[in-house]
Amino acid sequence: MNSMSSVLKKYFGFSDFRPYQREVIEEIIEKRDCLVVMATGSGKSLCYQVPPLVVNKTGIVVSPLISLMQDQVMTLKQRGIRAEYLGSAQKDSTVHSKAERGQFDILFMTPEKACSVSTSFWSNLLKAGISLFAVDEAHCISEWGHDFRVEYKHLDNLREVLVDVPFVGLTATATEKVRFDIISSLKMNNPYVMVGSFDRPNLFYGVKLLNRGQPFIDELVREISKEVASGGSTIIYCTTIKDVEQIFKSFSEAGIEAGMYHGQMNGTAREESHRLFVRDELQVMVATVAFGMGIDKPNIRQVIHYGCPKSLESYYQESGRCGRDGIASVCWLYYTRNDFAKGDFYCGDLKSENQRKAVMESLLAAERYCVQTTCRRKFLLEYFGERFSADRCGNCDNCKVTKKERDMSKEAFLLMACIHSCRGKWGLNMPIDVLRGSRARKILEAQFDKLPLHGLGKSYPANWWKALGHQLIFQGYLKETVSDVYRTLSVGSKGEQFLASSRPDYQPPLVLPLTAEMHGEEDNGNTQEFKNLSTSESESFSEAERHLYQLLLEERLKLARSVGTAPYALCGDQTIRKIALARPSTKARLANIDGVNQHLVTKYGDHFLQVIQKLSRELNLSLDGESSLQTNEVRKVSSIANKTKLTSVKLTSAKLTSTKLTSSRLTPAKLEAWKMWHEDGRSIQEIANFPGRSAPIKEQTVADYLLEAAQEGLAFDWVRFSEMIGLTVEIISEIEGAILKVGSTDKLKPIKNELPEEISYLHIKTYLSMRNCGISFETVQSEIHQTEEDDERAHNASNSSDPTLETCHVESHCENDMSAKCSTEYCYLEINEVPTLPVNGSEVHELPLAGEGEFLNKRQKVSETRGEANSTKLKATESSVVEWLKNLNEGATLSDALEHFNGSSEDSVVELLNCLECDFSIYRKGNMYRVM
């Protein structure tokens, strides 16, 4: 059995599971049935992909579409996973027999195939071992689901055949009813049910009114071509084939190659369109909703709806194909008022009143989504029964753009009074016509032209009134009732109250936001917001890095073409992004990047490294420059900070980078550690275990960080540090002796070998750092004495405690010496200028604390220890390192390894670790090496 973590890194390139994935995988390995309900793009498929690799037994996955299976097999093969599919389209005749012998890690099947293969196939495969039976898109099993497939209903027959095999259902859309159906249809036994959030935080949601016509389409094409230029993929969903063809034509005329997909195209043309889009050969797809179910492509950056879809369920599913790799992506919905009048059309020849009602209500919800003025995400999630506690998500158009507000009490009064007068028998159109003074026949017949309100609302266009009407519905002033395909409006109780307290010449104030429709013509077809809001995470890139990212995407495309696969199957955009930031120079560094799997390193590692080196040189970017995790962390922080402030996004991040470069070369983690130590007065131990951090870091690491900070010229209290790590005069003298003996300070190991065990690497490093900083230990030592004396004085004084004593050793020194107030930093500079006493062996004897006898004892001890060490010196070899790491659950740092393998040089240990990392025998998480 392989460990879950090592499978994750080796095949998928990640060092961390998302929380629910681990739980589900563990349950499956324990052979428990599972139902996984997760949003698209949340990593559901990993739940069935990992267990077969952990237990080394085939996993069976039932999937509804051949094209989807083919894409998944292609991706898995690029990860070095033995995957295949069985189905009518399978050309390789050996797959069946290989599958039967258990030669695949993951075997996909259509439901038809799963139900029709012989029992001998199953019994043979059972002998070889089956780790799980997964049903993907499991909502197809339910008649309540929108994609019901009758073959799914027969899958439960396999329950008796596949005894002791866990059944796993996975779906992205499931109501309570559908969930229940899946569990009972698959005869699941006490299943583990995991229902995740439907929130897709990386997706931006926006809605705009569309002005049908060529100018709007031209503007849309112009905007999308910008995304194309930066390497992003876009799907444009249209409600009619006519729209598909018109938009497709506009792209062609603009010289942009786009794909087209709709139900009237023949199968071959559709497949070709799908293939080209998936492989990034086409970056734009103009399609009806017929396109999409078989889409496994994770790097779609925009999903645009040209016309409102028929329900929010469809909208959530279609827009959900965007940004599955977690990178910030954009979903825009463009609608016209006419979209909401299509209820009749959608109901088609539905006979049952309930079904017609369901269709109408879905459409109504979609309309509400379009016309609302509050957070879109909150509305979407709450529609699907998920609570979203915040009022604003900060990543939708309504949250990002503050809408202008205005008192509309007068207009609201007119509209509500008119609806009241029409006695709730009409929708919005009739009362609006009355207000606008229409003399249409139906108005004259109903004698609405006699109403005192007739013609009082002429100054606004009909769409303005409709927008107001929807706001009033939304706010509960008006009530909309659906009966069959008709919608009627009446005044709700909140509206009644408003009317009761109003008179024709007075209304209580009613402040409402101005929607796009209310702003009038100037907003129509204007995609200004579109530009500003399609923020992408690339804001954390410098210009050169962004350029590198795009060039790397091109290289990935070339490579994918040459091996006949989709670019995303080689590695995701997110991974390319990290590579562009880290610019690794070695295979080990490449392997360490999240998302880089073993197969990629083994097969294309050299190629990638060459390309990175060449491009970085051309763009004047340093290799391994900012590869550290910490750097990425800061970028994250800065991009979050930027999110709250839309303006000057680039300025902020640029400023951040330049401060970082000018102040010091320290990584943020190091700077942070130094601040905690220097400014907050925390101990090394406290810093190491500081609760704000995701995982504690080693005390040793903290100490290293601090020493580095000191050497970078930051203010540093050496006295406090020496006390903290127990560095004494005796130890210093021992170290100096050892250095003299070794004759060099290039490597620590030989020095350490000369010293007794209790003298640590940290002691040596501290001594050397002090030396680098031009600090002599005598100065520090006198400080310690000074402090002790001060301490004593303080104790002797009647009003004893002086709070400054503890933290201000250096300050007190300054006061004595210069009788001037000074900051620690200032003192540090002063100390720096104190001429250092030459340190040599002879002085050691003069030190009062190290008596002659004591000293001799120590020397003896050194040689004894050395004698012992010689016999137990450990050499690092591939197997000894792996064996050693196997016993360390938390892993080990480089310095742990150096300390342990004291029989090998630092260089050779480093090289060995790098090799093992390249081979994926070990992997690194933070600065900890762990065994695969």
Ligand SMILES: [Zn+2]
């Ligand atoms: Zn929002």
